[in-house]
Amino acid sequence: MNASTKPAKRTPPPIVWVTRARCPNCDSADLQTRRSTQSADGSTARNTLCRECGETFLVVVE
Numbered sequence: 277m278n279a280s281t282k283p284a285k286r287t288p289p290p291i292v293w294v295t296r297a298r299c300p301n302c303d304s305a306d307l308q309t310r311r312s313t314q315s316a317d318g319s320t321a322r323n324t325l326c327r328e329c330g331e332t333f334l335v336v337v338e
């Protein structure tokens with residue numbers, strides 16, 4: 277068993293579907309990310325604007 281001599285067989289990477297964030301005000305998924313800020317713990321906070329009602333809120337991606 278030698279892990280460094282693995283055959284060059286490529287399997288397609290798995291697809292991960294991320295649940296889309298929704299507006300806390302009108303529940304719309306039509307959102308626009310304005311900017312994202314990286315936190316010290318590795319999560320990303322996205323300043324998000326709802327195109328539907330104009331609400332702005334933070335979406336935190338872990």
Ligand SMILES: [Zn+2]
Pocket residue numbers: 299300301302303304326327328329330331
């Ligand atoms: Zn909204």
